[in-house]
Amino acid sequence: MALSKKNSIFYSKVLLFGEYSILLESNGLTIPYAHFNGSLNFINSSAYTDLDFAKESNRQLKRYAEFLRDKANDIMDTEELLADIEKGLYFESSIPEGYGLGSSGALVAAIYKKYGLNIIKAKAGLDNHQTQKLKSLFAKLESYFHGKSSGIDPLLCYLKHPLFIKDQQNIRAIGISRKNIKSDDAVFIVNTKQSGKTAPLVDLFMTKCLNSVYIERIKKDLIPTTNQCIHSLLQGDISNFYKHLKQLSKFQLEYLKEMIPKEFIKYWEEGIAKNHYLLKLCGSGGGGYILGFTREFSKVKIELAEQGLEVIPVYQEF
Helix, strand or coil: CCCCHHHHCEEEEEEEECCCHHHHCCCEEEEEEEEEEEEEEECCCCCCCCHHHHHHHHHHHHHHHHHHHHHCCCCECHHHHHHHHHCCEEEEECCCCCCCCCHHHHHHHHHHHHHECCCCCCCCCCCHHHHHHHHHHHHHHHHHHHCCCCCHHHHHHHHCCCEEEEECCEEEECCCCCCCCCCCCEEEEEECCCCCCHHHHHHHHHHHCCCHHHHHHHHHHHHHHHHHHHHHHHCCCHHHHHHHHHHHHHHHHHHCHHHCCHHHHHHHHHHHHHCCCEEEECCCCCCCEEEEEECCHHHHHHHHHHCCCCEEEEEECC
């Protein structure tokens, strides 16, 4: 069975704002990130690939398809999916696993687009009812990978458009203002070169929230600051954006320190002290990538590279 390459490429995602706080109903902002991507393909097709990787992906897809047959046969054509897996279907992906970039979300989006029954087509202007229906479907489909899923990652990967999350019941595609953006402004990620595990860190956070003093700081500081970062960015108010972002970076360093790999704390502190870049968590943390923002990217990327860090731009004005 032929697969259209143009239609089957799904991007990774970056949660710009909302890690942890979104669990307690803060706003969130997530964007597609084309640097890493994945697509369905067949072993021994015209594409060149790592054969061992493809075979392992095919085996994992079979286990996933069996899960879908048991749990989601009403929304997926699992018979066709299983037949294609027998023909060598696999997910060709450059999205690193355990790095908070939505590797399972991209896979779920790809599988749904190709094998979903009565699919809701990805298009601009989906109303909240359709968006919520998609989110619910994706939560069910992604639960195989995480035990429990919000559905937001595969939703973003499927729609391929920035999403503003007002709360779990109100999510919409949105444009991000480029007003007041200069040529040396950039969003970037720093590779910690270690994978992170989401579930134990989320459990740690929720346990800490049982402490009355801690949850008070989350509600009075983290949630409002996260919301202010998002709204100032969407409005193109870059001056206030960096003011709120600095507060967020400081907060995470003090109250979410366990989620920051120890060897990266010095870079975090340096950014706050020198004020020429600011770091924050990218997803749940514990490894993976760290997210950075700067107005002096040409200088910062050299500075960090000289300290042995791998810096990859997510967004840079041209």
